[in-house]
Amino acid sequence: MRELTVYLNRDGLNTVETDERTVRASQSMALLLENHGKPTHIHFHPDDDLAALGSITEHHVFVPKGEWRRVELQFMEAAAGTGRLEITAGYGQEKTTIDVEAVPAEATESTEPSSESTVQADHETDSEQSPDGTLPLGLDTERLENPIVLGAAGAFLLVVILLAVVNPLAAIASIVAAAIMAVGVGGYLAEWDPFESDET
Template sequence: MSETVSVHINRDGIHHIDVAQSFETDGSFTIALKNHGAPIHAHLHLDDDLSEVASLGATNHYVKAKDIRHVPVTVHDAPATGKLKIVTGYGAETTYVDTNILEPEERSRSIPVDEALSKPQGSRPTDSRRGRKSTQSDTLKNLPLVILGLLALVLVVGAGFLVDNGVALFGGLVVMIGLGVATYFLTR
């Protein structure tokens, strides 16, 4: 179904409105005001029946020369039938569009499941934190990082003893705790 009502203004003369006589949708839609001539004001109005289930953000719209203005119509409920009123030139020209808002089609809320999901998967353990298989090679990949951390620890503790500074020793302690936490999470 069409989701846009195309309204041609000033195509066949000043204030002239050219639009389909009826429109049907099953949800929110847009009114496209296409101006083929001089700048113009257009007034849009939903009759009582339509305004109970749909709303316009604004009713008066200025459309520049040779420009298109898109006006959203939000549908809150369905079904409904009514008239969309389009006015140009402050009442010089008025046109009505029979509008039918249908009940939305019932969409399936189920998720298709492949038959392969019913069969047992491989026997390797799965690392649930990352959603992938854990292997011993993952631990070996982290070994250079652990060695580098130990080397940094030795350098910081050595510098702390060398300068006999409590702050440097405290820094070494913080690095050692950080290294312990990192090692725990990397080898877990």
């Protein structure tokens, strides 16, 4: 529920102050009367436009010194429009006016992002795999995790490192062999074996 604090006697005898002069609310709003001085009588005077939108629970409130009171302005169902609420203290000695806009509850809810759409957007952003278990580039994760492929790649990498230390020329030859091996691995991942002979 929308709330608005009304400060009484804060800046002098019978003064009435609010932090906002225009309020937008749906269904209902609460006025919190906070008294900073002597006991005070408060009167609420809604204009005709505001009275047509709803009603106030109390038109006359007595607020003791150092205490506070709560008054609610309740709108009719699907109320929409603007009105003015006058608040007076000390039997009209001091007053302030608030412009009130009543809006349907659906209007305030439509301004907030849908939690369902937010969750769906997060899911699409965080998801890195398609439902069939393939990476974005189309490589099958199960084939990449095959022990034969992983073992062969690890063994070959170890051989290349050893040859590079012992004999650079042998390392160059190993790189050429790596290119041939890459063709074979690529064919495996693509479900095509370049060395498979055609059956007749």
